[in-house]
Amino acid sequence: MELPHLDEGGAARMVDVSTKAASVRTATASGVLRTTEAVIELLTTGTLPKGDALATARIAGIMGAKRTPDLIPLCHPIVLSGVAVELHPERDGVRISATVRTTDRTGVEMEALTAVAVAGLALHDMVKAVDPAAVLDQVRVERKDGGKTGTWTRPE
Template sequence: MTEGTRLTHVRGDGAVHMVDVGGKEVTARTAVAEGFVVTTAEVVRLLAQGELPKGEALGVARIAGIMGAKATSTLIPLCHPLVLDGVDIDLEPSGDRVRIEARVRTSGRTGVEMEALTAVTVAALTVYDMLKAVDRGAVITDVRVLAKAGGRSGSWSVQ
């Protein structure tokens, strides 16, 4: 943490609270996050062709990611419930991994980075659930925010 910054969810007495965003301006906000499920090339082939024992994993994971974004405020204690304008989930099987990207949009008083991260994570957990019958050693990795836009702090993206 840099000098002059403070944790916004912690009061002076150390107690946590939900930040009051009521005075903030409503603006268009977006966030993009990504993550990966690493397995084997053979499992990725089965997944891409819809041949996993549990069925068509990509469509199920896409829906799960959307549901995850919508449920973020019930999972993360201090997140505000938001009306989401849109959630896009892309799953890209390639080599020994599946790349998952979530793009979340809202018009609101707070950002949607947590919704994008939750969408990616829930989609990744669903991919793992769908393929664990053929590879219990699969790994969910590198979940991160790639970009955000809107609000007082403006735009940001990884370099």
Template structure:
């Protein structure tokens, strides 16, 4: 009886685990380069929440202004919230929070000059901003939904540029 033997490739080395334990990737030897990332999130508003926002009758104040400030702060606190994320200098951030027909759109662009990217900072910015919209309007409706949190684009770094809709970084 003969057995076909196939070689089995060893499991790929995991970047954030070594010997089964989590670790922070060492970026000491990587050059600091200019990097930018843009992310978005949507806050879907039921009619009562939208009405309160449009009428300016929200008792807590303007949710869009608070969310913008929260998003900016969130971009700088990412390493405190994402366990294996490196603390990096956020050298620039822009958070836009706008009321659109589909709901509240949150858009954040974050920049750095660092040895690692700012995708997580941009994603954290939009998520924290969206959570603040919810918090500010939850008295009007608990059915508010935070949806479609995603990276839209990134530039810089080893993996190159990315735009939403492309399958792989360039």
């Protein structure tokens, strides 16, 4: 077992994917911003958005997916063919889910994870004046499809 992003001398590199086939690849990641019930009430009327807060986080997540190669040093700059970010307010947190698709030579797990993290940070920013103790938690890949390794789903 070894880390492909490090060469035999331990130096970081962007792994060459030029021999991999271009194909449709999809990844879904999720996470949750934990906050208080009172804050959830400020963000929503029941499960409906109240004002721009959820839209702001959704846009931040979609734009964050596009910034992945700028942020993650060894990620490939690739074309993205679709990004969707879902926000589900729950009793004491907002559940975040992002699905990203490409037709390129490498998977998009990092793009999906970055979308979730940036959407979560954007929520954090909006609620921090009223809940400085909010926590972004459980940012993780749920599923990936396509590419040579095929489908992976998170074990329960």
